[in-house]
Amino acid sequence: MKAGKKIVYAALFANLAIAAIKFAASLWTGSSAMLSEAIHSSVDTGNQGLLLYGRRRASRPADDGHPFGYGMELFFWGFVVALLIFSFGGALSIYEGILKLSDPEPIADPWLNFAILGAAALFEGYSFRLAWREIRRAYPDRSTYSAVKASKDPSIFVILMEDAAALTGLAIAASGLALAFWLDEPAFDGVASIAIGLLLLATAVLLARETRSLLTGESASRRVIERVRKLLRDDRRVEAAPEVLSMQIGADAILLAATLEFHEGVSAQDVERAQRELTEEIESSCPEIRRAFLRPAAV
Incomplete structure (x- = not known):
């Protein structure tokens, strides 16, 4: 969770600086694409503020009203970010x-826009690199897209996708400005703005899909479930574990329930001891599993 917080802060300060520079440039040059990029960076800045707020609320301890904690608040604020x-x-x-297309106007000082887009790319690239390194560290054996889908921490995969969209948007804005300047056709600036908007819509849909899955009770990763199944199978008292259910209740918190079939001859006292010992073993070997509930199968 600490790495995710660092990534969010880095993205927030980068986008805050970029947004201010882009707004100044758009007012000076009249570029629609630059204004779209300024809006994009401003929205990203607000989004990172919401993710930090969500992380703070998610870190509250469990209480009577929320016996399993508040971890899912981060999923909610990740969904709000997608809507924004x-x-x-x-x-x-x-x-x-x-x-811009309905009333195209020449762009003043286009080279200023190019310089600012280049500087923004450096800031965004740094933020993207931090998020990419963290998600690769967590899922070294997966592709980046697969790692994003597997990640349970919106404060990491949201930043990664936002920054990827931002870098692509900068390339679109630069292309639109270049065409508008060299072909003396300001309409290309408006086309670039529309393309950036469509890119953001697509990014929002992908983020909404990922956070919705977490909000509606997504299971733990296959890696965690297989580790639990192996641990249960390896116990000499357990014949089978026909049902292992899980739900992600926070970025690094899992609720798990399993049904166990015990070998014939295992006494009721041994069943109780096995449940207790296996529960402790699961929670110690998989720290992300905050609560594990085991029950014997009905005879």
Whole structure:
């Protein structure tokens, strides 16, 4: 969780600086694509603030109202971030692009825009690198896309996808500005703004799908479930574990329940001892499993 917090702070400060520079440049040059990029960076800055808020609320200890803790709050705020990217980032960028197409105006000082886009790419690239390294560290044997789908921490995969969209958006904005300048056709600037908006809409849909899955009771990773199944199978008292159920209740918190079939001849006293010992072993060998509930199968 500490690595995720560092990544969010790095992205927040980078986007805050970038947004201010982009807004100044868009006002000076009149570039629609640059204004779309400024809106994009502003939305990203607000999103990182929401992720930090979600992390703080998710870290609260369990109480009577929430006996399994507040970890799922981070999933909720990750979903809110996806909605903000869709509505404010994507929709406003498309709207701004349409306005530019309806009344195209020449872009002043295009080289200033190119310089700012280059500086923004450095900031965004640094933030992206931090998030990419963390997700590769957590899932070294998976592709980046597969790792994003497997990740249970929105504060990491949201930043990674936001930064990937931001770097792509910068390339689109630079292409639109270049065409508008060299072909003396300002409409390309509006087209770039619309393309950036569509990119943000697609990113928002992907993020919403991932966070929705976590919000609606996504199971623990296959790696964790297989580790638990092996631990249960290796116990000499257990014949089978026909049912192993799990739910992600936080970025690094899992609720687990399993049904066990014991060998014939295992006494009721031994069954109770096995349940207790196996519960302790599961929770110690898999620290992310905060609560494990084992029950014997009905005879």
